Amino acid sequence: xxxxxxxxxxxxxxxxxPRGAQLSRTDRSRLRRSHARGSFDRDVVxxxxxxxxxxxxxxxxxxxxxxxxxxxxxxGDRVYWHGSSASRALRASREAEVCLTVAILDGYVMARSxxxxxxxxxxxxxxxxxQLVPDAEKEPRLCAFVDRLWPGRAAMLxxxxxxxRKATTLLSMPIAEGSAKVRSGPPVDEPEDYALPLWAGVxxxxxxxxxxxxxxxxxxxxxxxxxxxxFRPVG
Amino acid sequence: xxxxxxxxxxxxxxxxxPRGAQLSRTDRSRLRRSHARGSFDRDVVxxxxxxxxxxxxxxxxxxxxxxxxxxxxxxGDRVYWHGSSASRALRASREAEVCLTVAILDGYVMARSxxxxxxxxxxxxxxxxxQLVPDAEKEPRLCAFVDRLWPGRAAMLxxxxxxxRKATTLLSMPIAEGSAKVRSGPPVDEPEDYALPLWAGVxxxxxxxxxxxxxxxxxxxxxxxxxxxxFRPVG
Ligand SMILES: Cc1cc2nc3c(=O)[nH]c(=O)nc-3n(C[C@H](O)[C@H](O)[C@H](O)COP(=O)(O)OP(=O)(O)OC[C@H]3O[C@@H](n4cnc5c(N)ncnc54)[C@H](O)[C@@H]3O)c2cc1C
Ligand SMILES: Cc1cc2nc3c(=O)[nH]c(=O)nc-3n(C[C@H](O)[C@H](O)[C@H](O)COP(=O)(O)OP(=O)(O)OC[C@H]3O[C@@H](n4cnc5c(N)ncnc54)[C@H](O)[C@@H]3O)c2cc1C
Ligand code: HEM
Ligand code: HEM
Numbered sequence: 001x002x003x004x005x006x007x008x009x010x011x012x013x014x015x016x017x018p019r020g021a022q023l024s025r026t027d028r029s030r031l032r033r034s035h036a037r038g039s040f041d042r043d044v045v046x047x048x049x050x051x052x053x054x055x056x057x058x059x060x061x062x063x064x065x066x067x068x069x070x071x072x073x074x075x076g077d078r079v080y081w082h083g084s085s086a087s088r089a090l091r092a093s094r095e096a097e098v099c100l101t102v103a104i105l106d107g108y109v110m111a112r113s114x115x116x117x118x119x120x121x122x123x124x125x126x127x128x129x130x131q132l133v134p135d136a137e138k139e140p141r142l143c144a145f146v147d148r149l150w151p152g153r154a155a156m157l158x159x160x161x162x163x164x165r166k167a168t169t170l171l172s173m174p175i176a177e178g179s180a181k182v183r184s185g186p187p188v189d190e191p192e193d194y195a196l197p198l199w200a201g202v203x204x205x206x207x208x209x210x211x212x213x214x215x216x217x218x219x220x221x222x223x224x225x226x227x228x229x230x231f232r233p234v235g
Numbered sequence: 236x237x238x239x240x241x242x243x244x245x246x247x248x249x250x251x252x253p254r255g256a257q258l259s260r261t262d263r264s265r266l267r268r269s270h271a272r273g274s275f276d277r278d279v280v281x282x283x284x285x286x287x288x289x290x291x292x293x294x295x296x297x298x299x300x301x302x303x304x305x306x307x308x309x310x311g312d313r314v315y316w317h318g319s320s321a322s323r324a325l326r327a328s329r330e331a332e333v334c335l336t337v338a339i340l341d342g343y344v345m346a347r348s349x350x351x352x353x354x355x356x357x358x359x360x361x362x363x364x365x366q367l368v369p370d371a372e373k374e375p376r377l378c379a380f381v382d383r384l385w386p387g388r389a390a391m392l393x394x395x396x397x398x399x400r401k402a403t404t405l406l407s408m409p410i411a412e413g414s415a416k417v418r419s420g421p422p423v424d425e426p427e428d429y430a431l432p433l434w435a436g437v438x439x440x441x442x443x444x445x446x447x448x449x450x451x452x453x454x455x456x457x458x459x460x461x462x463x464x465x466f467r468p469v470g
Contacts (some may be wrong), residue, residue, distance in 0.1 A: 056291035058300035067293035069338035069358050103304035114392050115399040123304050157349050164350040186450040198391050199457045201449040205468045207442045214436040215421040222434045233440045
């Protein structure tokens with residue numbers, strides 16, 4: 001539930017040109033409900049994308065929707081994802097309209113009525129045409145993907161073979177049309193409900209790295225590299 | 236990357252009738268890639284749905300895909316979700332084809348080549364027509380939603396008003412067409428790469444409740460109810 005009962009925002013004309021550090025407000029991306037917590041701010045969008053590699057990519061086959069869990073990474077004002085060149089998801093997304101969504105759950109918001117329960121969360125929905133990343137750009141982009149997760153690791157890896165590069169498809173999309181939505185804080189109940197003798201509040205939730213499991217087949221004497229020390233799966 | 240390089244599975248004829256405790260293998264849900272880790276087993280699917288309320292619902296408006304983060308809950312062989320009766324997502328999903336996807340990240344799998352990096356994860360993709368839950372069923376279903384998260388809480392809440400019930404739409408879908416996919420364990424590298432002097436293994440990742448933040452407006456003297464004690468956001 002939103003903080004306050006609200007009516008839909010009035011229709012404004014779609015604005016296709018990004019204004020400064022804002023994503024464009026189009027008919028597709030304009031938040032109609034709970035707009036008080038919505039944002040077109042590029043910094044807010046970027047921070048959410050950077051905090052959670054996991055995303056859901058939506059695409060259409062034969063008029064029907066598909067949502068595939070995928071990993072995304074951001075470089076500047078573009079978002080990237082990758083997979084098998086034979087993947088149905090990537091073939092259906094390539095040069096087609098997609099919706100890429102990232103959602104981070106920060107807490108369960110427990111209110112005094114069912115209606116006012118909610119979650120604290122940060123989410124982004126991005127819309128656009130997924131573009132095929134040209135062959136020559138594959139290698140640097142994949143290295144950036146690895147290094148964003150673990151700085152310096154790309155250079156330590158056995159280099160990709162030509163066969164592996166061919167088997168890999170990269171897609172990307174400008175971060176241009178979309179929005180972020182953020183909710184935080186305690187529940188917002190009806191004024192008369194605050195007196196009820198029922199505990200209300202937030203169960204804080206966090207995703208954490210809980211440990212390292214070395215590959216039993218590691219060469220003897222290896223220790224976890226430095227780039228693992230500060231790894232945070234969700235920031 | 237899958238454990239072994241593999242070619243696409245041969246096309247088998249779609250099977251529309253669920254076989255025992257299996258979801259139906261249709262052209263839409265048959266896993267083409269990495270099928271070794273795919274499953275149509277109802278118990279596997281149910282366990283993943285029960286472990287993670289957060290899902291991504293994909294739907295189509297004007298031929299274009301949308302993916303909305305939502306909370307789902309399961310009762311028997313149906314999955315449910317809810318929101319505002321005025322929500323664009325729910326209006327576009329209602330009596331229309333949707334894809335409901337749940338993904339749980341269990342670890343980052345670090346290999347000796349970029350190509351063989353992966354994630355350990357459990358995911359479900361469900362397909363079908365989202366059906367409107369009739370008015371008379373709304374109340375029991377919403378209570379079940381609350382009680383699945385926090386057993387016994389529904390009865391403690393201020394009852395829903397007629398206005399609140401009207402403002403709420405519930406959708407549901409049979410768990411009939413779809414699949415689960417699970418990856419676990421260490422990276423699987425090329426045989427000759429195991430000798431490389433680079434640490435490989437898994438960064439284990441878990442989502443946990445990290446604390447309770449009481450609403451500052453709680454009536455004096457309230458303590459967190461019993462139903463919070465065993466709450467696990469991801470099981
Ligand atoms: C973890 C999580 C769980 C949620 N659970 C539920 C639930 O169970 N029921 C429910 O009704 N809602 C839930 N929400 C909110 C939900 O994602 C939608 O924001 C809400 O349902 C409004 O949908 P709408 O289609 O009416 O939005 P509209 O405002 O009509 O959507 C218009 C545009 O606003 C933007 N937008 C809408 N939602 C989001 C978003 N979440 N993030 C970024 N941009 C957005 C998009 O650009 C979208 O195209 C949840 C959100 C999160 C992050
Ligand atoms: C957290 C997470 C991150 C991932 N990151 C990536 C990534 O970055 N790149 C990448 O290529 N893949 C990634 N995957 C795997 C991805 O979700 C797909 O399984 C994979 O891309 C194959 O897609 P496809 O369309 O070729 O599958 P196909 O096998 O052609 O799909 C056919 C059917 O198989 C089933 N299916 C496919 N994938 C899944 C799934 N994940 N869960 C349940 N059922 C499924 C569905 O019923 C689908 O309709 C990730 C998975 C998870 C859970
Ligand atoms: C040089 C870097 C990389 C290359 C060349 C590469 C290549 C590939 C290819 C070709 C696939 C398709 C596998 C198949 O379905 O047959 C794939 C899938 C995948 N990749 Fe990568 N990848 C790279 C880096 C990474 C990294 C760093 C991660 C994660 C941290 C990752 C995670 C995944 C996942 C999760 C899949 C899906 C596997 C599945 O279907 O179960 N990749 N990658
Ligand atoms: C009796 C039980 C419930 C009723 C009647 C109900 C009703 C509603 C309604 C009407 C909305 C739409 C709000 C709007 O956009 O105007 C909504 C949104 C939502 N509900 Fe519920 N709900 C119930 C229980 C819950 C529970 C238990 C949770 C979570 C634990 C929850 C989480 C949410 C979330 C996250 C939203 C989205 C709010 C947003 O758009 O930011 N609801 N609910």
